[in-house]
Amino acid sequence: MRIGLVVDSACDLPLDYLQRHDVTILPITVRIGEAVLADHRNEQATLEFLHAHVAERGAEAETMPFTVQQIHDLFLERLVIDYDHVFCMTITRSRSPIFDNATQAGFSILNDYRPVRSAAGHDTPFALRVIDTQNLFAAQGITAVEAIRLREAGEGPPKIRARLEHLALHTHGYMIPRDLYYLRARARKKNDRSVGLLSAALGSALDIKPVLRGYRGETGPVAKIKGFEPAVEKLFAFTIARIHAGLMTPTVCLSYGGELEEMRMLPGYHDLERTCADNNIELFESVMSLTGMVNVGKGALVVGFAAENSPAFG
Template identity: 25%
Template sequence: MFDIITDSACDLPREEIVRLDVTVVPFYVSTDGQTYLKEGEEMPVRDFYQFMVDQPAVLPKTSLPSLEDFEKVFRPRAAAGRPVLCLCFTGKMSGGVGSARNARQLVLEDYPDAVIEVVDTAAATVSEGATVENAAAMRDAGCTLADTLTWLEGTRPTNQIFFTVGNLDYLIKGGRIGKVTGRAANLLNVKPMIHFAEGEIFSGGMARGRQKSMEKAIEQLLGYLAERNADPDDYRIIVGYGYDVEEGRRFWMQLRAALRARYPDSSCEVGLLQIGATIAVHTGPYPLGVGVMRRWKPRS
């Protein structure tokens, strides 16, 4: 058996974290650029979204977990001789995985025989959550840490997200899209489609209006499955939403209906979770999309 550590960018709800027996190292959130609070602990995600909605002119910030934050969870496990698998938010968007690796080295100086594996998942929010769920399923089935690492590495390219945002304001503020292009798109009510794969964000096209962007995200997921001639039962599929809980649930229902229509013999389950601050600072309060990853299953 091994222990699983992750960071709060996985966005799994507290009850799921407890059920999976996973330890979360939080990112930090700031609404004033000076005081940083632990995401999900000292500042609930719902409060963070409410601030974004109430103060649209202010750009909140996040800060990565420190070396000391990871050391605090690694060290007692090393002392107890418990192997650790640490699954981190994509290193292409954050230095959190670097903090974890530095903490590992520090702990190994005192416990040279400790087993601490730090993994850049190349994932975020719903896709990182799927990675954690797969790792927990393998651990609970008795898989070794080495086998779990091999499987996660081999299936990492299957881990993708198709999503949209409410408008382009936060992408403009963050310098991820030009001001002229972004403002023109906002005036025309054009919604950007964003594709997240291998730890990076790519353009997924455009859609006219919110409903069309939701439909396009569903089309992109169905296309992903069709390209692989895949059975959706073999994949973890998770809807992520931002501030608007009802919209998230409505999108979740639309996606489930589309999957059932395309795959009538499938019993595929679709998860639903709220996207956290680590992604929301870049997308604004209305991100909405679907993540997908190959599902680990025990051999029959």
């Protein structure tokens, strides 16, 4: 059976890795004033757009995910021909309409695919499953990497579906933003009251950085640490401890809102890199998606991994 995999462009994995494993990307378009860029996970284009626009007016940006019709058309033009069963893994539905759009499109796709497949010489059924990863950015990558591994191991759709849905329940994403004022301005643009003016002002004045966790569709602070670099060092140390305790998959994903060389110079990075190598953990690093950067700001760091028993951050 030919199994296809789809992610949206907020899923922070390297483009060459996604291309090498034939993973289809649902792009998210970002508009800032008159400037428009469809995010296809091109890191160079993202960095150029970042330096030109995000730092100045990113909080005003509009993000436009694929509509129901666009998803429908993508599947009928290509995916229902190239594959027999497709898993579409999306950013958490609590933060984006992509899951709902893909689910709605799925009903019409399953009604309309037969003539298209028949014309291409396929008389077997087509199936589509939309998976809510229940997380964001680098943490989305955990589910996608596991889907690739399972497909390459020759597993069938029932086992892949059960594994991905179970994994989504145990995926943890941790983010440290650099600029709380930016985060608050962006939250206000989206009518999200989670970052108040007082906390932003106090945090910036005292250089206090929150550590935010994404888990089962919910996002919220789990710690406040003075200084961005000390916060990052503590997050890397926490991740190392989780590796030693045992992860559900041999995968850690990192994404950074800027040049990756900047991220690799942060305290604790090389300890994490060495720990991953010593424990046969694959470490994925990518420039944060443009969608991620306009939502959380330039210079933010995200770490994702899956663990059944992850204790409180500390």
